Amino acid sequence: MRSIALRVEHRQQQSLSPRLQQAVRLLQLSSLDFAQEVHDALGKNPFLEGDESDPEAPAADLPETDVEPGLAAPAAASADEPFLDTSAVMDTSPEGDADGDVDYSERDSWQADGLSSQRRGEEGDLSAMDMMAVETSLNEHLHGQINVLPLSMRDVVLAKSIVESLDDDGYLRTDLDELIELTELDPPASPDELQVALRLVQSLDPLGVAARSVGECLLLQLSSIEDEGEREIARHIVTDHLDCLAAKDVAGLARKLKRTPAEIEGVCDRIRRLDPRPGWHFGASQVQYVTPDVIIRKLRGAWRVQLNPSIVPKVRLNHVYAEMFQRHRQAQNGEMAAHLQEARWTVRNIEQRFATILSVSEAIVKRQKHFFEYGALAMKPLGLREIADEVGLHESTVSRVTNNKYMATPLGVFELKYFFSRAMTTASGGACSATAIRGVIKDMIEAERSSAPLSDAEIARQLAQQGLVVARRTVTKYRQLLKIEAVERRRRAA
Incomplete structure (x- = not known):
């Protein structure tokens, strides 16, 4: 018969300290997420301070290295030592004269001009802000056309409910039956009334708006084809043979429509000039730009690796607050002590992040120098382990560095993992x-x-x-x- 017993075992288990956990989290962030993380830390931690007076100041002090054959990458520092000299990367002291005084006359003059410009705007004169172009959204453009039409209030409500249901492409993805409840009319709108309102919106500018499919969007724009014969052929293609149009099967279309391939090719080219996304002409376009973390240049025959100055945050420890806290530290100030410790960790981990990115980028450029000379055809096979062994890091660390980090080269901007x-x-x-x-x-x-x-x-x-x-x-x-x-x-x- 088995009995229940207690047993004590000693077992070793490796775990990351809070500082190393923060270092790993900061290392795997993209440049945009990292900037937001630093901004949040500056807002929450009183022992951190930033300096945004001169965003280009650190450019001259950034570490640059010549990457040549036979040169080894710098060894990684230990977890308890900073990777970079704080004075080189994190120096944010304002530039002034020899005594440290800063000339604020230019700034005061600029502020005075801004205030006077604001006063002129308030007094009725046009200011610079008044002359700026304002983007018009698709909804505003359609509402403006509906407002000048001789419609009853009920028809206006139905038409505007359809307009408000359009997506960014200008399509109506919502069923008309669902719009009946959204209008909240008394008596409720009928399906026929919504069909009439839909036809009204589809007749507005731009052509193809409020379509429920790509085929319907193209059909609404066929009126822009002047030649009646081409317009009729295009109608048959869009209505019955849209899959052949997408596959560019000109021979099949010519055989099905009993036309010559030249005629079908001309009509297909005319259809391709139609706009399948009419809503994209309105509103500001959402363009996501990539900010490179490192910049590669060739100077005096050698490829040089440099951190991008615009992504290096100018963050430092506020020594005045830190010394005041240390002098008046009491037992009940545990939260402030935690803030001070976190501020020190943040500064050191920021240094560690950029030093790691720089060392990995140097190793990549050293291994893939032929790519920068001759293009993608000269890319060599490369694995994470090779770079990890060269810079003295773990493969998982190199993987975190290469994700969402970008390198600006003469051939374009590439993610670091592109070189593997x-x-x-x-x-x-x-x-x-x-x-x-x-x-x-x-x-x-x-x-x-x-x-x-x-x-x-x-x-x-x-x-x-x-x-x-x-x-x-x-x-x-x-x-x-x-x-x-x-x-x-x-x-x-x-």
């Missing part, structure tokens, strides 16, 4: 990177004839002739990564 690819064996027994093979595939497709595009199988055959043994499905995967359409969609009539 597995090795593929060539027919001669050598190794070639997957990035180089994608570059070869891209060059092949760009050089193909539009009337006879290359299929994935044909691309694989030509690669084999060059000594690159790649399966057809691998070619398909690489083509999709390059965002290149299939052969049927690239085919054009001769």
